[in-house]
Amino acid sequence: DSGVTQTPKHLITATGQRVTLRCSPRSGDLSVYWYQQSLDQGLQFLIQYYNGEERAKGNILERFSAQQFPDLHSELNLSSLELGDSALYFCASSVRDTRTDTQYFGPGTRLTVL
């Protein structure tokens, strides 16, 4: 158990809908990263927050957004869902905002868009 929690574990929804994925980082970690794992794209970085502020963006679609709240939990919002958005979404956390810090991954949320 990494100490990172993600809810829900599974999510099934229809095209065009909007969903919110939730992540609680390890106690004391200030950085949260979101990654998407799909069969065709592999593991891709989406976005990073550090202590409530957006720090870096990766291959995140405009239909997706995220935020980190004062209690440091983070939410990833996916809207106008398409079939291709079906994937495993991971949240990871690290203590600070440095490249040497270990990122601890949560168990992921499996999103299925029908």
Added chain:
Amino acid sequence: AQSVTQLDSQVPVFEEAPVELRCNYSSSVSVYLFWYVQYPNQGLQLLLKYLSGSTLVKGINGFEAEFNKSQTSFHLRKPSVHISDTAEYFCAVSEMDTGRRALTFGSGTRLQVQP
């Protein structure tokens, strides 16, 4: 921009045999290197990382990896595998001295340990 290539998508091996999972990277700047393992239906767990110093890095569960700067490689090895090592293994890099902290992952290698 950096990229990571894992040369083998699947590696079948018998129990107690040695194994090497290959990883090559490409980057215009120096990088930090990581190996993560993903067991079925679980998240990723860090096996080991190379930040600096000795090029031979020892990790958890008996795994080790060697950083070779001239060949831009970071191959993962274990002298004797167990059935429980069956999982997907990901090599990843992060860039030094840039604004990017996120990891860039390879496509993964599925290690299948057979009895």
